[in-house]
Amino acid sequence: MGDIRLTNLQVLNMFPCKKVGKTYNSALYASTFLSAKHKRLLLNCGCQVKEPSPVFEEASEIGIPGLCLFKNFVEKLEEQELLAAVDEQPWQALSKRRVQHYGYEFQYKIRNVDIMQNMGKLPKFTDCILKRISALPELITAEEVSMPLDQLTVNEYPPGVGLSPHIDTHSAFEGAIVCLSLAGPCLMEFRKYETETDSDASGLGHIGVCEDPESISSLNGQRNAKIQRCPIQCRPIFLPERSLLVLLGEARYRWHHYIPHHKVDFVNGRKVQRKERRVSFTFRKVRRGPCHCIFRSVCDSQMC
Ligand SMILES: O=C(O)CCC(=O)C(=O)O
Numbered sequence: 001m002g003d004i005r006l007t008n009l010q011v012l013n014m015f016p017c018k019k020v021g022k023t024y025n026s027a028l029y030a031s032t033f034l035s036a037k038h039k040r041l042l043l044n045c046g047c048q049v050k051e052p053s054p055v056f057e058e059a060s061e062i063g064i065p066g067l068c069l070f071k072n073f074v075e076k077l078e079e080q081e082l083l084a085a086v087d088e089q090p091w092q093a094l095s096k097r098r099v100q101h102y103g104y105e106f107q108y109k110i111r112n113v114d115i116m117q118n119m120g121k122l123p124k125f126t127d128c129i130l131k132r133i134s135a136l137p138e139l140i141t142a143e144e145v146s147m148p149l150d151q152l153t154v155n156e157y158p159p160g161v162g163l164s165p166h167i168d169t170h171s172a173f174e175g176a177i178v179c180l181s182l183a184g185p186c187l188m189e190f191r192k193y194e195t196e197t198d199s200d201a202s203g204l205g206h207i208g209v210c211e212d213p214e215s216i217s218s219l220n221g222q223r224n225a226k227i228q229r230c231p232i233q234c235r236p237i238f239l240p241e242r243s244l245l246v247l248l249g250e251a252r253y254r255w256h257h258y259i260p261h262h263k264v265d266f267v268n269g270r271k272v273q274r275k276e277r278r279v280s281f282t283f284r285k286v287r288r289g290p291c292h293c294i295f296r297s298v299c300d301s302q303m304c
């Protein structure tokens with residue numbers, strides 16, 4: 001999807017269009033949210049708008065090795081039972097969302113866990129899903145062992161709340177990252193930033209406008225010069241409620257994932273409202289030693 005002549009990120013960011021009378025954070029935001037009338041106004045006053053990336057709905061189409069999406073992984077009744085069970089447990093309030101941690105507490109300041117502080121087994125109400133996850137052929141045949149999954153973070157997102165772009169810390173977890181979406185859908189954007197070892201960015205597919213391109217995150221909570229280089233690739237995927245996302249290999253170790261802070265997601269012409277909340281269960285396996293992956297430029301275990 002090419003540039004339609006209208007916008008240019010800098011124009012919108014630095015010189016908000018007076019005729020439209022609003023400031024937009026990014027061209028993608030503008031092209032997604034502006035009405036046809038506002039887009040016309042921008043066009044007439046010489047602004048430019050870039051088309052948003054297409055939203056993938058099938059893992060097989062996204063072209064990110066190691067990314068798998070299983071729709072309807074749990075049934076509606078099971079979903080209600082899981083939500084009821086988790087709601088009986090105490091929530092920890094963060095500034096914009098609530099969380100629960102099992103197995104090991106995830107410490108946001110260091111984006112890691114303390115392996116000396118085991119909180120016990122994962123809760124009984126996850127037994128059934130864990131059994132089904134462990135039977136997935138993609139996990140059984142994966143190069144890296146993911147079982148047993150021994151850490152669970154439950155996130156509850158109100159509408160309009162997302163998650164900043166990040167790669168789950170390599171030194172913290174090994175094997176797959178497994179995310180179950182419950183109660184509501186969301187869009188998850190995968191981003192690949194050019195790093196010093198990836199000097200050739202050709203053939204990368206959609207080198208696109210990302211919403212919020214400034215907040216490229218970090219390894220261990222610190223900004224990292226190597227991963228702030230552009231161009232970047234953005235590939236959003238729609239995660240319906242009751243779907244299971246599995247990230248292995250490159251999808252897990254090399255690509256950032258990001259949940260835009262939207263109340264509404266535009267999915268290939270459909271307007272999808274975020275529901276009252278989205279609750280995700282993220283299962284991981286705590287690593288006990290350094291990471292030796294091949295994605296050194298984004299690996300906190302292998303950085304000097
Ligand atoms: O909510 C989700 O699906 C993703 C959560 C996540 O990326 C994380 O906890 O690291």
Ligand SMILES: [Fe+2]
Nearest residue numbers: 166167168257
């Ligand atoms: Fe994550």
